Amino acid sequence: MNTFLTLLGLDLEVLQGYGPLLLHGAWMTLKLSALALLVSMLLGLLGAAAKLSPLRLLQIPATCYTTLIRGVPDLVLMLLIFYSLQGWLTALTELLDWPYMEIDPFVAGIVTLGFIYGAYFTETFRGAILSVPRGQQEAAAAFGLSRMQRFRHVVFPQMMRFALPSLGNNWLVLLKATALVSIIGLTDLVKVAQEAGKSTFNMLDFLLLAAALYLLITSASNQLLRRLERHYNQGVRGLSR
Numbered sequence: 001m002n003t004f005l006t007l008l009g010l011d012l013e014v015l016q017g018y019g020p021l022l023l024h025g026a027w028m029t030l031k032l033s034a035l036a037l038l039v040s041m042l043l044g045l046l047g048a049a050a051k052l053s054p055l056r057l058l059q060i061p062a063t064c065y066t067t068l069i070r071g072v073p074d075l076v077l078m079l080l081i082f083y084s085l086q087g088w089l090t091a092l093t094e095l096l097d098w099p100y101m102e103i104d105p106f107v108a109g110i111v112t113l114g115f116i117y118g119a120y121f122t123e124t125f126r127g128a129i130l131s132v133p134r135g136q137q138e139a140a141a142a143f144g145l146s147r148m149q150r151f152r153h154v155v156f157p158q159m160m161r162f163a164l165p166s167l168g169n170n171w172l173v174l175l176k177a178t179a180l181v182s183i184i185g186l187t188d189l190v191k192v193a194q195e196a197g198k199s200t201f202n203m204l205d206f207l208l209l210a211a212a213l214y215l216l217i218t219s220a221s222n223q224l225l226r227r228l229e230r231h232y233n234q235g236v237r238g239l240s241r
Contacts, residue, residue, distance in 0.1 A: 018192070018196040018199075018200075018206070021192045021196065022189065022192055022193065022196070022206075022209060022210070022213070024187075024192070025187060025188050025189035025190075025191065025192035025193070025210075026189045026213045026217070028106070028186070028187060028188050028189070029175075029178050029188045029189045029190075029214075029217075030217060031106075032106065032109050032110060032113070032178050032181065032186070032188065033113075033171075033174060033175045033178050035110045035114075036109070036110050036113035036114045036117065036174060036178070037114075037117075037171060037174060038114075039110060039111070039113075039114025039115070039118065040113070040114050040117040040118045040120075040121045040170070040174065041118075041121055042114075042118075043114060043115065043118025043119075043121065043122065044118050044120075044121025044122045044124060044125045045121075045125055047062045047065060047066065047118060047119070047121070047122030047125075047126075048121075048122050048123075048124075048125035048126040048129060050062035051063060051066075051122065051126050052126060052129060052130075062122065065118075065119055065122070066119040066122050066123060068119075069115075069116055069118075069119035069120075070119055070120065070123075074116055074177055074180060075180055075183075077112070077116050078112045078113075078116070078180055078181070078183070078184070079183070079184075081111070081112045081115060081116075082103070082108050082112055082184050085103055085108065085111070086102070086103050086108075089101055089103060105181070105184050105185040105186035106186055108181075108184055108186075109178070109181040109184065109186050109188075112181075112184075113174060113177060113178065113181070116177075117170060117173075117174045117177075120170050120173075121167070121170060124163050124166040124167060124170060125159065125163060127162070127163075127166075128159040128160070128161075128162040128163035128166075129155060129159050131158075131159075131162040132154075132155050132158045132159055132162070136154055136158070137150055137154060137155060140153070140154045157232060160228075160232045161229075161232040161233055164225065164228055164229050164232060165229075167225075168221075168222075168225040171221060171225075172218055172221060172222075175214070175217065175218060175221065176214065176218075178190075182194070189210050189213060189214070190210055192210075193206040193207055193209065193210035194206075194207075
């Protein structure tokens with residue numbers, strides 16, 4: 001942390017004892033982002049499969065989902081989803097005569113971010129699947145591979161090659177969107193920086209520290225994404241280096 005502050009041109013005294021809390025907030029942000037990413041990717045795969053399905057019963061809900069989510073601001077959606085979930089849970093506990101239950105902000109953050117960005121991942125995966133030559137799937141079927149085997153061994157590896165640039169962008173946007181979760185009570189990096197800034201009357205320095213920590217995480221993410229792109233581009237001329 002000392003070296004990190006030196007690089008930013010700040011003194012250790014600026015932290016005033018909030019260093020461990022800032023690191024805890026950064027860890028909370030990273031955990032929230034990673035789990036929300038898993039939910040988003042799962043919803044994205046399901047949504048892409050539904051939109052590519054010949055059944056209109058699956059196409060229509062998936063299209064409504066992506067249209068609604070991509071057309072409404074993330075902050076509005078987060079508040080709507082969070083308070084809707086809390087309202088439904090309260091109504092259920094009253095109906096069953098259970099004690100009042102409050103949704104954990106961390107779980108709420110995962111669900112809301114996963115649901116929101118699942119719509120973006122749906123379009124990413126749909127476009128990537130359409131980019132895989134259909135002849136390869138037909139050839140795999142001719143060799144006797146099941147639908148799941150075709151997806152695992154033929155479609156998925158090639159799909160990831162086409163999807164990774166967009167997946168990387170979505171991940172970075174999702175990571176920054178975790179800052180919105182502080183409004184529903186989660187003690188993430190932004191929340192800690194705000195509270196520390198208010199307590200010490202030094203808001204600027206703590207917000208700069210929060211921004212620098214986000215930059216550090218996104219820079220590490222970019223390195224990992226480059227490695228993944230090289231992995232999935234193996235064997236493709238001009239793309240695997």
